[in-house]
Amino acid sequence: MSTAASLSAQNTADTTLNPQLLRIAVVISVGSLMSILDTTIVNVAISALAKSFGTSLAVIQWVSTGYMLALATVIPLTGWAADRFGTKRLYLVSIALFVIGSALCGTAWSAGSLILFRVVQGLPAGITILTHAAGSQRIGRVMGIMGVPMLLGPILGPILGGFLVDDLSWRWIFFVNLPVGVLAIIAAVRNLEADTPKPHHRLDWKGLLLLSSGLAIFVYGLAEMASGRGIGSAKTLAGVGLGFALLLGFVRHAWRREEALIDVALFTRRTVAASAITNFLFGSVFSSLSLLMPLYVQIVRGQPALQAGLLLAVQGVGAMITMPISGKLADKIGAGKIVL
Secondary structure, X not given: OHHHHHHHHHHHXXXXXXXXXXXXXXXXXXXXXXHHHHHHHOHXXXXXXXXXXXXXXXXXXXHHHHHHHHHHHHHHHHHHHHHHHOHHHHHHHHHHHHHHHHHHHHOOOOHHHHHHHHHHHOOOOOHHHHHHHHOHHHHHHHHHXXXXXXXXXXXXHHHHHHHHHHHOOOOHHHHOHHHHHHHHHHHHHHHOOOOOOOOOOOOOHHHHHHHHHHHHHHHHHHHHHHHHHOOOOHHHHHHHHHHHHHHHHXXXXXXXXXXXXXXXXXXXXXXXXXXXXXXXXXXXXXXXHHHHHHHHHHHHOOOOHHHHHHHHHHHHHHHHHHHHHHHHHHHHHOHHHHHO
């Protein structure tokens, strides 16, 4: 009886979020909130950026696309980097780079420099660090805490961006990250425990090169098509064709390598493949609306940036209302029916 009680108490302790872990979750959430905010806050400023630099929307949209491409390229590296350098060090470096990138974006002198600095800003990704700290038994509760910035970001980002663009300057949508980033670094130094790096495999440099270059070139080809050159233009065909070939090369390489950057064999499982396809389709639609709606409101309807931000914030409010409901329904009737 005492053994059973001891095991029960141990299991309860293992699945409970202790104060230290809660502090870690809050610290990482601040970093995640900055990252998500900057995904949405810039969308309402695209029109103002195009006017400020005297460039076309086809060029300035790379301010958003470059950020997302950098983020997508870095995410597969976080597991290896956390083992190689330690989670605390990785998080501090990521936030520091984000703050530096934000400062550079705010001082950009041309569209090209802003796009480059946005790529630098897209590097931080902290969610893998939190899963390491939480452990598998508590990851569900911790991800619940991490859901807070996922809800607040799409609401606060467009509103804050619209206010800053209309009443101050587009540069402040980047400068606003500086004090928050400094506070996040101070909180991380005080609350995140230093861990010992435990590298267990070498980085897949070939896979990283194939994946990152393939994504960038493929998206460039799509951007050329969207800019009005058409699907038959040389730049479109070259970009899409070469990018697709590099991505196929990555899949072939990852399939044969034991410690590949991404375990592509996972996508042979129906549930994993279906989830990936669903997320891709949802992300495509959501990102398109988040970029096109502010442009429509500001350019076609002549409304200020704040009005566009308020319109985008409604999406975040809807997500905030439906996420708790969908989570409970998924447990009862299955996630597949909820998606449909």
